[in-house]
Amino acid sequence: MGDERLAREFLLGMGGEDAEARFAGDEEFRLLVQAVERDLIDEYAAGSMEPGERSSFAGYLALHPRAAERLAFARSLVRSRTRRRLWPWAVAAAALLAGFWPAESGVLAVALTPGGLRSGGDSVQRVRLAPEHRIVRLVLATEGAVTATLRFVDSGANVWSGQVTDGSVSIPAAKLAAGDHLLTVRDSRGEEIADYTFRVEHSSGVPNGA
Numbered sequence: 001m002g003d004e005r006l007a008r009e010f011l012l013g014m015g016g017e018d019a020e021a022r023f024a025g026d027e028e029f030r031l032l033v034q035a036v037e038r039d040l041i042d043e044y045a046a047g048s049m050e051p052g053e054r055s056s057f058a059g060y061l062a063l064h065p066r067a068a069e070r071l072a073f074a075r076s077l078v079r080s081r082t083r084r085r086l087w088p089w090a091v092a093a094a095a096l097l098a099g100f101w102p103a104e105s106g107v108l109a110v111a112l113t114p115g116g117l118r119s120g121g122d123s124v125q126r127v128r129l130a131p132e133h134r135i136v137r138l139v140l141a142t143e144g145a146v147t148a149t150l151r152f153v154d155s156g157a158n159v160w161s162g163q164v165t166d167g168s169v170s171i172p173a174a175k176l177a178a179g180d181h182l183l184t185v186r187d188s189r190g191e192e193i194a195d196y197t198f199r200v201e202h203s204s205g206v207p208n209g210a
Contacts, residue, residue, distance in 0.1 A: 003029060007036040012056040037067060045074035069156045072182070106134035108173070112183070112196040114141055124180065125198045133173045138183065140167055142194040145185040153180040153197075176200045 010019035010033060022029040043049040044057055061068045110127050127136060140148075145164040150171065152159050160171050164185060183196040 003032055004036060007033045008040070011037055011040055011060055012053055013059065014056070038070070041067065041071050041074050045071060065156070066154060069153055072153075072156075106132055107137055107170075108133045108135070109137045109139060109168075110198075111139045112141065112198060114194045114196060126201055127176070127198050128201045128203065129173055129176065130203045135170050136173050136176060137168050137170045138196070138198075140164065140169070140185060140194075140196065142167075142185055144187045144193060146188045147190075148183055148185045151182045151184075152177060153182055178202045 006015060006019050006022065007029065009015040010023060023033060040049070040057055044054060044061075049057065061071060108127070108129065110125075113125060127138075129136070145167070148162065148164050148169050149158065150160040150169075151157065159175050159177075159181065160169075162169060169183070178200050180197065180199050183198070184192055185194050185196070187193050
């Protein structure tokens with residue numbers, strides 16, 4: 001049996017003592033398990049997992065809160081790909097707006113794509129913070145957004161919430177820890193209309209906040 005298959009069966013509770021022993025004593029196998037876990041989360045979120053495996057993996061998610069948080073992150077990407085309430089031109093408009101936003105000392109302006117995926121690719125959009133950045137202005141591509149809530153994916157903690165002003169939100173850089181974040185925006189009725197996912201990266205000298 002290949003190591004990838006063994007890792008998959010380990011996560012689905014079917015690996016037996018051999019897989020448990022490998023996980024306990026083999027660092028490379030543990031790293032493989034983490035990679036396979038991400039694949040399983042994507043399959044679960046997309047609904048492409050076989051019923052038996054889906055039931056087994058649901059049990060794993062119930063026992064591992066961080067994996068469940070990653071599932072919420074993956075589901076947000078799936079929803080954003082299929083959402084129909086976004087105007088097609090809004091993504092390009094957000095990028096244009098960020099590019100021409102008046103320069104302000106200490107402010108980093110970033111245009112976000114709904115779902116956080118780069119056009120034509122699968123990499124999460126990145127927000128790179130430098131020591132001089134005090135405020136991060138996230139320019140959104142969603143019509144009708146009124147309020148927004150930001151969560152840190154690994155812990156599920158609420159990082160920030162507030163108003164959407166002129167199609168953007170401004171968040172203190174000190175609140176943004178390195179890692180994946182999920183920004184949910186709502187309309188005037190409080191209904192969720194879009195998710196944005198992005199990964200914060202810190203250059204040297206930036207405190208790891210949040």
